[in-house]
Amino acid sequence: MVKGAYIIREAGVDDVRGISELLVRLKKLNGEFDPMYKVVSNLIEKAESYTREALGSNKDVVLVAEIEQKIVGTVKAVLKDRRFYEPAIHGIIVDLYILPENRRGKLGEDLLNRIVNILKQKGVEVVTAEFPTQNTLAENFYQKHGFRALVNTFAKTIPK
Numbered sequence: 001m002v003k004g005a006y007i008i009r010e011a012g013v014d015d016v017r018g019i020s021e022l023l024v025r026l027k028k029l030n031g032e033f034d035p036m037y038k039v040v041s042n043l044i045e046k047a048e049s050y051t052r053e054a055l056g057s058n059k060d061v062v063l064v065a066e067i068e069q070k071i072v073g074t075v076k077a078v079l080k081d082r083r084f085y086e087p088a089i090h091g092i093i094v095d096l097y098i099l100p101e102n103r104r105g106k107l108g109e110d111l112l113n114r115i116v117n118i119l120k121q122k123g124v125e126v127v128t129a130e131f132p133t134q135n136t137l138a139e140n141f142y143q144k145h146g147f148r149a150l151v152n153t154f155a156k157t158i159p160k
Contacts, residue, residue: 005067006065006066006067006072006073006102006107006110007065007066008063008064008065008066008110008111008114009063009064009066010061010062010063010064010118011051011055011062011063011064011074012055013052013055015051015055015064015071016048016051016052016055017048018064018070018071018074019047019051019062019064019071019074020044020047020048020050020051021044021047021071022071022073022074022097022099023047023050023051023074023095023097024039024043024044024047025097025099026095026097027039027043027047028043029097029135030131030132030135033132033133033134033135034132034133034134036155036157037132054076059078059079059080060076060077060078060079061076061077061078061079061091061115061118061119061122062074062075062076063075063076063111063114063115063118065098065102065107065110065111067102072098072099072102072107073096073097073098073099073102073107073108073111074095074096074097074111075093075095075096075097075111075112075114075115076093076094076095076096077091077092077093077094077115077118077119077127078091078092078094079091079119079122079124080092082126087123087124087125087126089122089123089124089125090124090125090126090127090128091115091116091119091122091124091126091127091128092127092128092129092130093112093115093127093128093129093130094130096108096111096112096129096131096138098111108141109145112145127147128147128150128151129142129147
């Protein structure tokens, strides 16, 4: 359950470390769902670089949720061209993570609604979310909020 009042806001450069720490947790969690998501040894550095790039891009939207000036959640969406379909642009939620002790309240729903509203203001009419197939918590969360399966992605590890 969320402890304390939270605020949701657009992320800034001062948030890089806090966001990156949450991304490290998210990427490690993904690895628990599927070994194909084996994390790199310099994960924190990669997360910081990834976050800085996103904050400097006009194709990315990054939000943070704070409680008492501590980042407890983050969400990132990417704008992508759908050149063969209408509407021509869509938003993809590629990262959404909330610290476990701050789940089970409305924070996840509020983060999701806030990013969807921002994407709508940018002309987005279709929003998708990406997460490992085995992550039934994420699947249930998105289904509860009106999302449905759209694309199947199959993967195969090629032996060395």
